[in-house]
Amino acid sequence: MGCIEQKTTPASKDSGHDFNAFEEMQPRRPEKTPVDRRNGKQVKANDIPPEGVYLPNNNILAPHMKSPDYVQLSNAAAITLGIMGGRMHRCECTRCLNLLLTYPEGCRANCAYCGLARHREAERDYADRNFIRVDWPAVPMTDVVDIVAKDPENSPFHRMCISMITHPRSEQDTFAVLEQWTDRIDPEAIPVSILSNPTTMTRADVQRTRDLGADIFTVALDAATPELFDRTRGKGVQSPHKWKKYWDIMLEARDIFGPQKFGAHIIVGMGETEYEVLNLVQELVDLGGHSHMFCFFPENGSLMDHLPATPRDQWRRVQLARYLIDYRGVRVDHMRFDEAGRVRSYGISDAELSEVIDAGIAFRTSGCPGKFQDDISACDRPYGDSPPSNIASYPFQPNKKDLKKIRKQLDIPVAVE
Numbered sequence: 126m127g128c129i130e131q132k133t134t135p136a137s138k139d140s141g142h143d144f145n146a147f148e149e150m151q152p153r154r155p156e157k158t159p160v161d162r163r164n165g166k167q168v169k170a171n172d173i174p175p176e177g178v179y180l181p182n183n184n185i186l187a188p189h190m191k192s193p194d195y196v197q198l199s200n201a202a203a204i205t206l207g208i209m210g211g212r213m214h215r216c217e218c219t220r221c222l223n224l225l226l227t228y229p230e231g232c233r234a235n236c237a238y239c240g241l242a243r244h245r246e247a248e249r250d251y252a253d254r255n256f257i258r259v260d261w262p263a264v265p266m267t268d269v270v271d272i273v274a275k276d277p278e279n280s281p282f283h284r285m286c287i288s289m290i291t292h293p294r295s296e297q298d299t300f301a302v303l304e305q306w307t308d309r310i311d312p313e314a315i316p317v318s319i320l321s322n323p324t325t326m327t328r329a330d331v332q333r334t335r336d337l338g339a340d341i342f343t344v345a346l347d348a349a350t351p352e353l354f355d356r357t358r359g360k361g362v363q364s365p366h367k368w369k370k371y372w373d374i375m376l377e378a379r380d381i382f383g384p385q386k387f388g389a390h391i392i393v394g395m396g397e398t399e400y401e402v403l404n405l406v407q408e409l410v411d412l413g414g415h416s417h418m419f420c421f422f423p424e425n426g427s428l429m430d431h432l433p434a435t436p437r438d439q440w441r442r443v444q445l446a447r448y449l450i451d452y453r454g455v456r457v458d459h460m461r462f463d464e465a466g467r468v469r470s471y472g473i474s475d476a477e478l479s480e481v482i483d484a485g486i487a488f489r490t491s492g493c494p495g496k497f498q499d500d501i502s503a504c505d506r507p508y509g510d511s512p513p514s515n516i517a518s519y520p521f522q523p524n525k526k527d528l529k530k531i532r533k534q535l536d537i538p539v540a541v542e
């Protein structure tokens with residue numbers, strides 16, 4: 126079996142390196158928040174009642190909005206739902222309605238890569254914070270349900286997802302939002318995923334989401350190793366999360382939701398090696414779950430906004446290898462890695478590898494499936510991990526020109542037609 130072997134690793138245009146090494150990916154230290162800005166104090170003190178849709182940064186002060194009455198939506202979801210104008214580069218719509226719980230005091234965690242992190246209360250109200258590169262308008266949950274419930278079968282959305290944040294009301298409000306949805310919309314028509322916050326959850330909470338009609342339960346592990354987790358989401362940044370608790374809740378979800386119905390989000394390029402992240406992908410597959418990958422992007426205002434985005438060659442190697450492990454039965458121990466943990470061969474023949482690359486699906490956004498096929502994610506998150514000028518996760522099917530660029534990034538010669 127002849128494997129395509131990468132002989133050289135070109136330097137990335139993004140960072141000057143061909144991978145983001147652990148030593149270089151150190152987050153900034155969070156600074157102290159002035160007392161009058163803590164816990165959404167400013168928003169609560171002014172107590173302006175919300176009226177309809179709130180577009181971030183449009184007002185002097187964010188109104189006093191709270192879940193479960195209000196949720197935030199990704200820009201893409203708001204455009205698709207028709208409550209916001211705008212166009213998305215090469216995308217008609219998004220297939221996933223991503224909802225985010227919202228509170229004036231925001232998320233109480235401080236994850237280093239995240240635009241919603243607690244340290245940002247010093248400079249920005251929660252409802253005005255950018256998250257995965259975009260703004261998140263806040264909308265009454267009843268408006269969202271009213272629009273989708275008109276014709277769920279023909280909705281552009283193939284899935285709805287509730288993203289929990291770290292907040293004392295997160296569980297009860299997730300249940301309430303889920304109930305509001307399933308009361309009016311058949312989860313068979315539009316299945317629901319839960320992007321959980323394990324830190325405050327119990328097994329009973331996981332069970333409750335299942336009982337209320339959720340289809341898939343995922344855990345935002347985000348960091349690929351315990352050391353990175355601690356540095357970016359735990360003690361390293363005065364944040365409450367623990368690696369073990371995330372795994373405990375994911376294993377509860379495996380038990381309750383069953384095979385193929387649970388998984389973990391992983392951000393690639395925060396300092397792990399390619400070997401480490403692909404081992405994690407393999408572990409998830411061996412447990413019966415899936416990995417949903419994000420390419421690290423230095424989110425504006427986050428504690429890692431001074432660091433380089435993941436070089437495209439590192440990202441493409443991991444994307445391709447992850448796809449082979451998740452959907453083509455290749456195992457990480459079939460692959461070969463160099464001394465820095467970089468993928469050197471993918472464990473399948475040149476012809477098979479070429480076929481997978483040219484199919485393009487490996488380079489699309491990964492996430493919970495929609496209605497097209499199992500390996501095409503409903504959650505396409507347009508430009509959530511890169512600008513349109515240098516796409517990391519393709520929110521659409523890459524065309525020939527895109528594939529040519531991808532092959533160049535992979536340093537795998539263009540196939541003979």
Ligand code: SF4
Nearest residue numbers: 232234236239241242
């Ligand atoms: S728990 Fe989630 S929303 Fe909160 S700071 Fe961490 S990554 Fe961001």
